[in-house]
Amino acid sequence: METTGCVVVGGGPAGMMLGLLLARAGVQVTVLEKHADFLRDFRGDTVHPSTIRLIDELGLGQEFRRLPQSRLRSVVFPVPGGPPVTMGDFDSLRPPYNYIAMMPQWDFLNFLAAAAAEEPGFTLLMNHTATGLVRDGGRVRGVRFRTPDGTQDELRADLVVATDGRHSALRAAVGLAPKEFPVPFDTWWFRLPRYPAERGEVAGLVPAFGPGEALVALSRNDYYQMGYLAPKGTDARIRAEGVDGFRRRIAGLRPDLEDRVDAIRSLDDLHWLDVRLDRLQSWHINGLLCIGDAAHAMSPAGGVGINLAIQDAVAAAEILAPALLRGRVTAADLRRVERRRRLPTVVVQTGQRLMHRAVFGPIMAGKRTKFPAAALFLARRIPAVRRIIPRFIAFGPRPEHAPAFARRAEARPQPHA
Template sequence: MESTGCVVVGGGPAGMMLGLLLARAGVEVTVLEKHGDFLRDFRGDTVHASTIRLIDELGLGAEFRGLPQSRLQNVAFPTPGGGLVTLGNFAALRPPYNYIAMMPQWDFLNFLARAAEQEPTFTLLMEHKATSLMSDGGRVTGIRYVTRDGTEGALRADLVVATDGRHSVLRQAAGLKSKEYPVPFDTWWFKLPRAESERGEVAGIVPAFGDRDAVIALFRDTYYQMGYFAPKGSGDRIKSEGVERFRERIAALRPDLADRLDAIRSLDDLHWLDVRLDRLQRWYIDGLLCIGDAAHAMSPAGGVGINLAVQDAVAAAARLAPALLRGKVTEKDLAAVQRRRQVPTVIIQSVQRFMHRAVFVPLFTGKRSGPPAAVMYLAQHVPVLMGLLPRMIAHGPLPEHAPAFARRVDAGPGKASGTD
């Protein structure tokens, strides 16, 4: 039977970052990804300032900045009078970490994979789907998997880390219980073409609010990734109304994009996301740790899911690499990772729950369109207070730094450092 030091299940941002960091520590690490590549639409594509700083600390800044991307410098909300109020001015943060990079997630994951494959102790197995856990004497000792052609196999490991998302097979297999929080909306993602004259740097993102719905446009090089927000449970109604009615809804929200809505050929061009917000009560059992969405599914509100998952991976690598090199990871080690990352997770999820109650519930019940008046007042009249918001979004409440064993000389414009 095959064996490794650590098996990471799921090749998303948390899994690929953890694999890279552990390999740089000299740990034998194997990452399993069930798909044949990372090329899938409608994943989060925001790389936040704290992650960009981490990339510089890893000595990968020059290559990262060479990837196709746009720079998001603020988030604004429309006012009833037709103006805009900026709620997140990232440009005011200390450079060079004063923006959020907008880039396709597959480019980011391929970038991490290339870096990890330079390490002799790293292995990436594509088209390997984990199906169950192996245990011995009450401790998880590895995973069973199946490949695309149906071949079954098993992989022993000193530690299994589940980074397989909000529908994690492994956390279900371990019987880990989560606390669910209500979410008032679901999201439909789709593409619209982006004209040549509209390309380039992204000054900001402005959501558009309508009558019990909203839409946001995220910028990619040649197209917009559009997110349509509607009340949870409205999926059947949207399907029954058909594609023409859906186009009408988007045109009402974004009339400036009405000239390209024929790009939505049918409702099959929409990708429905059942938005969830939950958090495991306990992120681990002996021999298994859950991080990222496998430990805490995040709402798209604030777009912080990737950043939080990456920060989980950094904290896990810093604590677990020495234990893995010793060949003995204890439950005490796994509990320490949860303690480190639970506080920022609770803070961010609390902010998201507030956003749900203050913005989305009134919107979908027809009581108000847009943020509450108190928030708009604070944004306009208490700039010091509102200056905390972009920092919270860009860096998070507990940004992690690359552990010493993973650092390399930074070739990019940012300097690797251990300070904020």
């Protein structure tokens, strides 16, 4: 049985960022990731300016910008019979944080893993599945886990942090139940090709609406990332229509893409997301803290999920690193993390609930087939609206900065001898 300062369960954005930051503070930290690699598609591919700024503060900006990515600069809503309306213009933000970076999440996680691996106190165990918690005297003292060969083992720690997502096994194990909020839709993600003549500067995010359905297109360098939205609970009915039925749905919403819907070869090309919006009443018990989706599942509206999770990780690292270095993390320390991040979470989730109620709910119910006219009018007539929306999406209500202990000077290219 081994010991560490902190064990982080879940190698997603929050878990990897927390591991990197704590390791830079000098904490012995181990991240357990149940998969053998990070290669899973459609897992929050948007890296917002708040995260890009954090990466710069960590001294990793040049390497990050070398990763394959496209830049989302606007959110555009089509208007039947008229010119499209730009609801959010990220170019209005101050450079260099005036865009959202679009990249496969596995590239981003591999990037964080490589940076963390340079720290002597960091350990990443892939294909290691947490199966339970070690408890002693009413306190969580570590985790039980299964190794790649099926062996059961334990890892003792001063603190366990659950970053294992919206279906967190650890929060369920200790009886932390979330409060759930109604969500009117689920999402089916898939790709369509983007032809060479359509390449160039990425246009942005473009939605389309129909009675009881919607479609979101995110332009990537060589393909469109598509999100089809339909009323919650309709997955079985949609799949019963078969792939031809699904293709007709997409062509009906975007006739200009009808020439490529055959790229959806089968229903296996669809990645269904059971959209949830929930929040734990308490994010911790003695010795265990939940952050990210394990503490608050987010709707895809606004694409803020991974960035809010990363903000949680930054706050947790800054508050908890001194206690971990002392070898004693108290319940008061964990409460400080929750207090700091609860209000931003509530604000963002309230915004998402308002969007569900005002936009997606009526569309999914078949009562509306377009974005609210009042919102389009305000965006068209009042330039400040086009600046406020991207600012909120880009940075959120309480953006975090890298702790002083985690900052590094940006590596500069060396001149040739």
